[in-house]
Amino acid sequence: MPLQSVNDFVIRFANVNGSGSASANELFARAVLRMGVPVAPRNIFPSNIQGLPTWYEVRISEAGHLGARGGTDLMVAMNPQTWDKDVAAIEPGGYLLYDSTKPLPKSKFRDDINVIGVPPTAITNSTYTDPRQRQLFKNIIYLGALSALLDIDPKVIEQLIAEQYKGKERLLSSNVHALHLGRDYTLKNLKCPIGLRVQKSDKVGDRIFIEGNSAAALGAVYGGATVCAWYPITPSSSLADAFTGHCKRLRHDAETKKAKYAIVQGEDELASIGIVIGAAWNGARAFTATSGPGVSLMQEFIGLAYFAEIPAVIMDVQRAGPSTGMPTRTQQCDIISAAYASHGDTKHVLLFPEDPAEAFDMAAQAFDLADRLQTPIFLMLDLDIGMNHRLCLPLKWDDAKQYDRGKIMTAAMLESGVDFGRYLDVDGDGITYRTYPGTHPTKGSFFTRGTSRDRYAKYTEEGPAYQDNMQRLLRKFETAKDLVPRPLQANAEKPTKYGVIYFGSTSPAMDEAIAMIEAKGQYLDRLRVRAFPFHSSVASFIADHDFVFIVEQNRDAQLRSLIVNECSIDPVRLVPILHYDGTPITARFIARSIGEHLDALKVTPLRKVVS
């Protein structure tokens, strides 16, 4: 029985990297969005496998589920190298769209799927002579075929093409022509539509479609970052690229055309973080974008910034480690290495955005926090939200907002005779005043160093002075708990002894999983942690429940360790739910794993489990 579904299915495009498929695929996703149906696309691009395969998966979900679902209902198989695997991945009753120009033996197919042959190669060969055109338009022909098969309004795609090629009439009309070549062939030769269909709806609203890296970069622009230093590494490079692009458009002086920013591609991550620290020491808002291996290289400098109390923003777009690991796969695996980065006793502030909209907010906020707390701030993105377009709330800004530059002692304050001690805690919040270099001819200068010093920044190796300073740094970290974004709690419809804690890109899968779990009559209160250090509500949430599941995308239950360690909580009550194969976590996985635990807990009296 062929799969039947309206506005709820997964389509996967299997492409050859560099074949120009990316823009056609994105066009497909946008067309569905324009029909008012939410989509969640994901790029899957192995780092180094023969045949240069890339996949683009689009989940179409009227219900608005934006997490990965798993499984493929319709495979658009355009890469001969991955054919066997792609065909095998289709759900029973699903569909396979393939290039039927060359006949394939029956053994290449499956009996339990629906095979749809369209010959884009034959069509392009008879229409175009230029090999590049043949390649590019093949993708559009597929799109045309899909519009017929899935009942997508071709006008919507034409409109998108028109927007894309505004002012380039020839490209515009040739793309529209190719679209109809594919569509007309399909309508004429095949039964349309198939069991999977897209129907106009109104579930998108005013939401926008943007990659997390681009949103975070825009957050940096809005947050006043003027210096960016970085070293290329997947999946963070597109963040620095996006910052460059945004700055070119938004940050040049209208009259002089000069840049109100400086971007340096460092020679490595050490230089990048060094530049950030130097700039921030000197009063500019500065950040770097990197991934796990880069954070590893930055360790010594991060300790300096912590100890010398220099603001620095580090955007870590996480990928699967350790080492080069799976560089093009997603994980949340740098939690511990970021939270405790560097040698000696250190702790750092981490922010966990769930999607691009929050990445924008938190990126901007990171600069306020860095200046206020005078310490490194990590924005913990991951490949899943960083490098994929995600439907999210429109980006918001308040024009009345002023940057919080933190405790800066000015020349006037120095002149008025206040007692300036760079490490003197006058307010009791652990945060001390700093001066920018060059503030005053005779007052307020100090020496910044990674060695211990007293409250007036004088070098000292006296134990009590050292401890005094280390204790103050802890006080400052306490202050941070109330400054960072609070966790968000959502309670189940019925009172329950069970809770779940999750963070970052797990969000959409978690939302969907909750519905599945509740459908089985099980209830869970949820807490989405948005920052480290943990607000007191994290500990009280755990105290309020017998068992709390901690869902994360790494092997070692890193957030759980951090909670156990920082909130002094008995680990037995924290049940790890771990997904770490490099694919984004799915609702099915969460619902199944938590469901199994809940079933087990139901049959075993609580006392037994604990003892």
Next chain:
Amino acid sequence: MTYVVKPKFRHPELPKNKFGYTHRDYEGAVSTLCAGCGHDSITASIIEACFELSIEPHRVAKISGIGCSSKTPTYFLGNSHGFNSVHGRMPSVLTGANLANRDLIYLGVSGDGDSASIGFGQFAHAMRRGVNMVYIVENNGVYGLTKGQFSATADRGSKSKRGVVNSDSAIDMVGIALQIGASFVARSFSGDKKQLVPLIKAAIEHNGAAFIDVISPCVAFNNHAGSTKSFDYVREHNEAVNFLDVMTGRPPIHVDYAPGTVEMVEQHDGTVLALRKLDAEYDVHDRLAAMSFLQHHADQGQIVTGLLYVERDAEDLHGHLNTVAAPLNALSEKELCPGTAVLDKINASLR
């Protein structure tokens, strides 16, 4: 150990410079280095150069790495902000600081271990980016602070205090600086204040990456017979190609040099360098010739000192990046934040 603060007593007749500062105003805490350490002489030269140039001390940012040499910024310009960063990474920290505020003078102080070993890469990249700075390497051929191991600038065949002969070939930082595009390159000797002070002054006035390799004997670990960085060895093998006089803000009318032996070099800010040539053939604007001259003399065991290269129309990193004239750290939300109207448009383009 804590630093001793110098008494603030001022002699009323201490000479004052243009801004009314005395020599004292350019000093820092009392040095804790070994008595006789070459680095202290460099400190004295830096103080002298800043005094003579009438620089306002607080308009200087002093940044260093880690090492005896990197400690010296505590000993000069006590009213300047300083940053003793991490080992080998002064160049990146300074680059960032410079990007944040192009209006200050950046003085980078480093050692040969700091810059030729652990920080070799950062040294190279700061030079090739043209960061507007004075980069001083206090070069003693050893790691002073960690007690005398050979550094990467130790000459092959030179002998350690314990009698071990160095078998690795040396990195000549001047050669590297020339090769990778530093726009001002000089070498001097900590014991030759007359040569060093004007070189530092010229380097400060230079707009771009100015590198000075200063041979600076370590009396504790590298001043014995068999060392090629000892006071005696350097004095014997010093081959100065020129001497400088730096004239700020006024044309060089009265110059008492024999005709033909002096070249006037104008810097971008109007400062004029009067270059007294000791080697009539040596051309300070010829990068290639400088490189071969240096190699040639190094082969003969000679240490070439003086202003070795200066680019006439050097441009710095801010020039390359086309940044605004105002310091980036002085820009407010008004200049930096595009605001909601723009954001609404961006949102609209993402639907």
